[in-house]
Amino acid sequence: MLCHRIIPCLDCDLAFPEGRVVKGIEFKRIKYAGIPWQLAERYYKEGADEIVFLDITASHERRETMTHVIEKTSENVFVPLTVGGGIHSVQDARKVFNAGADKISVNTAAIKNPTIVGKLAKYFGSQACVVAIDAKRRYIAESQETDNKIVIETLEGLCWFECSIYGGRKFTGLDAIRWAIEVEERGAGEILLTSMDKDGTKKGYDIPLTKAINERVSIPVIASGGCGTLEHMSEVFQKTQTSAALAASIFHYRTHSVKEIKEFLAMKEITVRLG
Amino acid sequence: MGIDKETGETTMRVAVVDYKMGNIKSVFNALKYLGARPVIAKSPSDVKGDKIVIPGVGAFGKGMHNLKPFLPKITETLTSNIPLLGICLGLEMFFEDSEESPGIKGLGLMEGKIIRIRTKLKLPHIGWNSLQIKKRTCPLFQNIDNGYVYFIHSYHAMPEEGLITATTNYGCQINASVWKNNVFGTQFHPEKSGALGLQILKNFLEL
Numbered sequence: 001m002l003c004h005r006i007i008p009c010l011d012c013d014l015a016f017p018e019g020r021v022v023k024g025i026e027f028k029r030i031k032y033a034g035i036p037w038q039l040a041e042r043y044y045k046e047g048a049d050e051i052v053f054l055d056i057t058a059s060h061e062r063r064e065t066m067t068h069v070i071e072k073t074s075e076n077v078f079v080p081l082t083v084g085g086g087i088h089s090v091q092d093a094r095k096v097f098n099a100g101a102d103k104i105s106v107n108t109a110a111i112k113n114p115t116i117v118g119k120l121a122k123y124f125g126s127q128a129c130v131v132a133i134d135a136k137r138r139y140i141a142e143s144q145e146t147d148n149k150i151v152i153e154t155l156e157g158l159c160w161f162e163c164s165i166y167g168g169r170k171f172t173g174l175d176a177i178r179w180a181i182e183v184e185e186r187g188a189g190e191i192l193l194t195s196m197d198k199d200g201t202k203k204g205y206d207i208p209l210t211k212a213i214n215e216r217v218s219i220p221v222i223a224s225g226g227c228g229t230l231e232h233m234s235e236v237f238q239k240t241q242t243s244a245a246l247a248a249s250i251f252h253y254r255t256h257s258v259k260e261i262k263e264f265l266a267m268k269e270i271t272v273r274l275g
Numbered sequence: 276m277g278i279d280k281e282t283g284e285t286t287m288r289v290a291v292v293d294y295k296m297g298n299i300k301s302v303f304n305a306l307k308y309l310g311a312r313p314v315i316a317k318s319p320s321d322v323k324g325d326k327i328v329i330p331g332v333g334a335f336g337k338g339m340h341n342l343k344p345f346l347p348k349i350t351e352t353l354t355s356n357i358p359l360l361g362i363c364l365g366l367e368m369f370f371e372d373s374e375e376s377p378g379i380k381g382l383g384l385m386e387g388k389i390i391r392i393r394t395k396l397k398l399p400h401i402g403w404n405s406l407q408i409k410k411r412t413c414p415l416f417q418n419i420d421n422g423y424v425y426f427i428h429s430y431h432a433m434p435e436e437g438l439i440t441a442t443t444n445y446g447c448q449i450n451a452s453v454w455k456n457n458v459f460g461t462q463f464h465p466e467k468s469g470a471l472g473l474q475i476l477k478n479f480l481e482l
Contacts, residue, residue: 102298125332
């Protein structure tokens with residue numbers, strides 16, 4: 001049986017020679033957490049199923065630094081590595097693949113030019129092409145016209161979800177659920193779904209969002225944003241069909257190790273890879 | 276593995292066939308980590324050594340097209356009994372043909388075809404799934420317990436029963452590895468399967 005994946009995420013600030021892992025809160029305030037390849041190796045040894053690197057600076061000048069980070073990591077870490085942030089073309093993608101990445105993730109580039117998804121899938125295969133979606137709740141009144149948006153019921157009220165680009169700095173008006181369906185059709189192999197409302201809050205994953213997208217696509221979905229406790233991890237697997245859960249600060253600040261989380265999930269009879 | 280007395284370097288040369296399909300760097304890194312001397316074979320003349328690995332991720336048709344120039348050298352190594360390991364797409368190309376690219380012939384080293392996974396579950400089959408070893412005599416599975424390995428694919432091999440050395444379950448049986456004489460294939464990625472995967476690669480190096 002397929003295991004539920006636990007994926008530590010390294011948000012990398014590449015303004016430093018070896019890169020720095022940082023952690024934002026609701027896409028804003030930033031805290032230093034460590035050197036990317038060192039953290040990656042620690043998580044690999046603890047039993048991480050995959051590691052995601054996001055270039056939060058996403059600038060072309062610093063592309064070389066990310067290449068260096070991935071090269072160094074892939075020498076000693078033997079689980080899949082996904083790289084995102086600032087990838088806008090097949091050439092950009094090829095550079096990170098050559099450095100040792102197994103998958104690339106695109107967000108802004110895909111929304112600005114949706115055909116890039118198909119191109120990346122064609123060149124590198126769907127399985128290597130992850131589309132990241134940063135979604136924000138937009139609450140509406142019951143009677144409100146929503147211009148063909150998919151409306152979901154949450155504890156806090158009815159809402160639709162809006163896609164954001166440029167690391168949460170710009171909103172697009174695009175319906176995140178519809179966009180998820182579209183990227184699957186365009187050839188994406190996975191969706192990395194981040195809740196902007198939950199990210200950095202440690203209040204748990206956005207269950208209605210994760211559930212809504214999982215019910216509408218047949219490709220794997222990685223839930224992201226809001227993990228602060230062991231129970232948040234078990235909740236997202238029990239209440240949604242999500243294939244993987246991504247987290248950052250819970251690992252960076254040693255609240256729990258990957259191993260502890262997996263042992264807890266196994267106890268709750270959630271299939272995970274142990275040992 | 277042999278160590279060169281003068282240079283202190285390992286003498287195990289492993290040619291990793293670079294036919295521009297997916298990430299070969301991770302296979303290279305894993306072999307290096309295990310103490311072998313991997314060489315990225317960019318041209319057919321580089322396809323020589325103690326072991327040959329054909330990695331690869333991607334579509335069958337494009338893979339066969341790109342692999343074409345290497346075919347005479349690969350056939351040559353097979354006749355001289357050099358162990359050959361195909362990973363994922365590498366394994367798929369060992370067979371006769373694939374539903375993924377109708378009309379395109381595979382290497383035909385093993386009888387059978389590649390079919391799309393018939394499951395009700397999500398495809399691609401991505402992630403860690405349990406390895407059920409069917410044939411303990413397979414040298415790749417010496418000192419290996421059933422455990423989890425990393426898969427990322429939508430197609431798999433349907434060979435005759437005797438060639439299957441391990442399987443996994445994903446709403447249906449998936450054939451996870453095959454073996455015939457000096458040709459080995461893994462549908463999963465040992466280079467991305469943590470300590471268990473490294474042990475499988477180590478076993479291949481020690482053949």
